Amino acid sequence: MARAVTTQRKALNTALAWGIxxxxxxxxxxTILTSFKSEAQAIAxxxxxxxxxxxxxxxxxxxxxxxxxxxxxxxxxxAGGSTILGILVxxxxxxxxxxxPSKRTKDILLWMLSTKxxxxxxxxxxxxxxxxxxxxxxxxxxxVVILMLIxxxxxxxxxxxxxxxxxxxxxxxxxxxxxSLKSEILYVLTPMAIPGIAxxxxxxxxxxxxxxxxxxxxxxxxxxxxxxxxxxYSSPEGLFFAKLSAASTMAIAPILILGWxxxxxxxxxLTFGAVK
Amino acid sequence: xxxxxxxxxxxxxxxxxVFLLLVWMLVPLCMTLWFSVRNYLPLRGGDLxxxxxxxxxxxxxxxxxxxxxxxxxxxxxxVLLISIVFGVLLAILLDQPMWGQGVVRILVIAPxxxxxxxxxxxxxxxxxxxxxxxxxxxxxxxxxxxVVWLSDASIFSIITIVSWQWLPFATLILLxxxxxxxxxxxxASEMDGAGPLSRFFYITMPHLSRAITIVILIQTIFLLAVFxxxxxxxxxxxGTRTLTYLIYQRVLxxxxxGLGSAGGVYAIILANIVAIFLMRIVxxxxxx
Numbered sequence: 429m430a431r432a433v434t435t436q437r438k439a440l441n442t443a444l445a446w447g448i449x450x451x452x453x454x455x456x457x458x459t460i461l462t463s464f465k466s467e468a469q470a471i472a473x474x475x476x477x478x479x480x481x482x483x484x485x486x487x488x489x490x491x492x493x494x495x496x497x498x499x500x501x502x503x504x505x506x507a508g509g510s511t512i513l514g515i516l517v518x519x520x521x522x523x524x525x526x527x528x529p530s531k532r533t534k535d536i537l538l539w540m541l542s543t544k545x546x547x548x549x550x551x552x553x554x555x556x557x558x559x560x561x562x563x564x565x566x567x568x569x570x571x572v573v574i575l576m577l578i579x580x581x582x583x584x585x586x587x588x589x590x591x592x593x594x595x596x597x598x599x600x601x602x603x604x605x606x607x608s609l610k611s612e613i614l615y616v617l618t619p620m621a622i623p624g625i626a627x628x629x630x631x632x633x634x635x636x637x638x639x640x641x642x643x644x645x646x647x648x649x650x651x652x653x654x655x656x657x658x659x660x661y662s663s664p665e666g667l668f669f670a671k672l673s674a675a676s677t678m679a680i681a682p683i684l685i686l687g688w689x690x691x692x693x694x695x696x697x698l699t700f701g702a703v704k
Numbered sequence: 705x706x707x708x709x710x711x712x713x714x715x716x717x718x719x720x721x722v723f724l725l726l727v728w729m730l731v732p733l734c735m736t737l738w739f740s741v742r743n744y745l746p747l748r749g750g751d752l753x754x755x756x757x758x759x760x761x762x763x764x765x766x767x768x769x770x771x772x773x774x775x776x777x778x779x780x781x782x783v784l785l786i787s788i789v790f791g792v793l794l795a796i797l798l799d800q801p802m803w804g805q806g807v808v809r810i811l812v813i814a815p816x817x818x819x820x821x822x823x824x825x826x827x828x829x830x831x832x833x834x835x836x837x838x839x840x841x842x843x844x845x846x847x848x849x850x851v852v853w854l855s856d857a858s859i860f861s862i863i864t865i866v867s868w869q870w871l872p873f874a875t876l877i878l879l880x881x882x883x884x885x886x887x888x889x890x891x892a893s894e895m896d897g898a899g900p901l902s903r904f905f906y907i908t909m910p911h912l913s914r915a916i917t918i919v920i921l922i923q924t925i926f927l928l929a930v931f932x933x934x935x936x937x938x939x940x941x942x943g944t945r946t947l948t949y950l951i952y953q954r955v956l957x958x959x960x961x962g963l964g965s966a967g968g969v970y971a972i973i974l975a976n977i978v979a980i981f982l983m984r985i986v987x988x989x990x991x992x
Contacts, residue, residue: 442802448794449811455868456814458838459826471836473844521721524714534990536722538983543729545979547929549948550968551732553739553955558732577728584721609710638819640932645956655932658821662936669830676822687817688810694873695880698922703877703915 456680463487463673470669486674494657496678503653505568506643507636510575511583511629517576518583519625523617525584526591527599537588544581548641559646568651571643575636583632586697590624627693630686637683654679733972739965747959759966763954766963772950775859775943780927782863783870784920791874791919792912796904798875799882809879816872820932827865828854828937858942865933870926874919881915882908914985921982928975947971 450457461477462470469480490496525533555574556565564570594617602616640655647656658679661672687694695703740759743752763769798809815823831838832853840850853861885908893903929948938944940953951971955964 438801438803441797441800442804445797445800445802445808446804448797449808452868452872453811453814455823455826455831456818458830459822462830473836473841475838475841517721517724520717524717528710528714530711530714534987536718537990538987540721540725541983541986542976542979543725545925545975545982546729546733547948547968547971547975549929549931549951549955550972550975551736552952552968553961553965554732554735556956557735577724580721580725580728609713634817638817640820641929644821644932644935645952655819655821658819658825659932659936661825667829667833667836669836672825672829676826680818680822683817683819684814687814691809691813691876694813694816695877698873699877699918703881703918 456684459673459676461673462669463677465670465673467668467670470673486670487678490671490675490678494660494675496657496675499652499654499657500678502568502647502651503637503655506571506575506651506653507633509568509572510579510636511632513572514576514580514583514632515587515625515629518580518587518628522584522587522591523621526588526594527596527617537585540581540584544578548578552645555642556645565646566648566651571646571651571653574642574646575639578639578642579632579635582635582697583628586628586631586693587624589696590628591621593624594620627690628697630690631693631697634683634686634690736965736968736972739961740969742962744961744965745959746961755962759962760969763963763966763970768945768950771943772945772947776928776946776948778859779863779866779930779946780924782859783867783927784923786863786867787871787874787923788916788919790871791878792909792916794871794875795878795882796908798879809876813872813876815868816870816876818869820869821936823869824865824933824936827861827868832861854938855942858938858944862930862933862937862944865937866927866930869933870923874923877919878912878915881912885911918982918985921978921985924978925975925982928971928978947974 463486464482464484465476465480466483466485469476525537559565559567559570562570598616598620599612602612607616637653638655640659643653643655644659647653658675661675741755741757743755743758744750745752794812798805798812802808829837834840834850834852837850837853839853843850851857889907890903893907898906930946931948931952934940934944934946934949940949945953947967948971951964951967954960954967
């Protein structure tokens with residue numbers, strides 16, 4: 429920025445932006461704070477901001493009562509499994525579209541995107557029925573596969589936009605030096621592709637972690653991840669604010685931390701490369 | 705550059721992804737189309753035969769249909785309005801020089817990473833609860849009667865909750881777009897005597913128009929499918945039954961699969977109308 433900015437103006441911007449930022453963040457902050465309160469202090473009027481008796485009791489109760497670990501493991505398996513499986517399927521596809529484009533590449537990419545637009549509720553019953561008939565209702569593997577399919581278009585697209593940024597000249601140079609296709613992929617392309625793959629992995633893990641249509645409708649006990657765990661607090665336990673907060677904090681903390689690392693990828697991944 | 709051999713290798717590499725998505729799209733879609741022309745009641749006799757277009761007609765003429773369309777439009781429109789207007793303003797603000805810009809960005813984007821069931825429950829109980837919620841405390845502080853948000857102002861409440869999740873998304877994308885705006889253009893117009901308002905309307909807004917279109921299209925597709933936020937707050941009561949929720953109730957709660965599937969076909973058509981516009985923009989971008 430070449431324009432000179434007065435300190436006064438900068439201070440004003442700062443105050444305004446921080447004010448709004450904190451307001452938007454407030455529900456999360458309030459949830460985290462409330463999770464350390466006793467139930468009585470959690471509903472106190474006037475609300476207590478910081479001067480309460482900090483306690484870890486709620487976390488203990490939530491973990492003990494609701495078998496939190498199982499939900500957490502399910503979330504990790506479902507989100508992690510679907511993401512890794514998706515990457516395995518998508519890397520070769522995105523790779524060939526980026527490096528050996530044909531006339532149909534664009535159509536295939538757009539068609540893949542269009543499958544993402546299919547409203548889930550429109551195919552809810554068929555999927556539900558197939559799960560029953562295959563005996564995989566409330567089954568983790570089924571959810572891994574379904575969430576993989578849901579996010580596959582985004583994964584292919586993200587990888588494609590990353591791969592396309594790898595300059596083709598490097599490949600030609602490698603070929604001139606006599607590299608085989610195998611060593612070309614292994615030693616030239618892979619190292620350049622890893623950052624893109626990592627970002628794709630991160631964003632899709634987050635999307636799968638927060639997915640709340642299929643995970644709510646296709647699970648009950650065995651395969652239920654954290655989204656369903658929280659939904660079970662809907663009533664009447666939801667009125668125990670401190671415990672609700674502790675459960676919520678545990679469900680969102682890992683993703684908030686990962687999310688901070690993936691802001692940039694979020695834009696690329698969810699706009700399909702249309703905004704960079 | 706590409707040889708015959710690498711072309712066939714490329715086809716093989718693409719095959720699994722294409723095949724999986726093809727199956728994922730076609731099988732359930734055909735099943736939905738099939739069920740939509742059947743009298744299918746799994747708990748009351750099963751498949752009772754061909755129904756023609758009866759289900760389609762009945763879904764449209766049921767008393768719940770038009771209210772659900774109105775609710776859907778209100779929620780989608782309300783959230784879009786809030787996230788675009790405040791998203792543009794916030795993005796412009798965040799683009800200004802300030803201290804701690806990175807931290808503010810994180811604060812603003814954070815709600816997008818909160819899982820939908822958590823944000824819905826936190827808002828429902830800790831903010832909108834008519835007895836112990838923060839809003840109730842605030843209302844009492846000013847001597848007013850607390851509002852029973854989720855029944856008396858149900859649609860407004862849902863819009864608030866969903867906007868809180870999607871405003872960050874709009875802001876982040878618009879901010880990314882603003883940052884690619886050439887600052888020399890702004891400086892030049894400033895030297896030519898353009899005020900802040902005309903700079904906003906003649907330079908910033910035209911530059912943002914594409915990003916705004918993309919935000920509108922992507923959010924519409926996601927907002928049409930809003931589910932968890934209604935599932936854990938009102939369960940579709942108090943006039944918050946959207947088209948998505950209505951279909952869900954027909955299919956899984958009352959197990960009228962034929963009727964629900966006809967509704968599902970309507971939802972698919974609706975989403976595709978939006979999708980066509982989005983695909984055009986994305987497709988144009990691919991040619992560059």
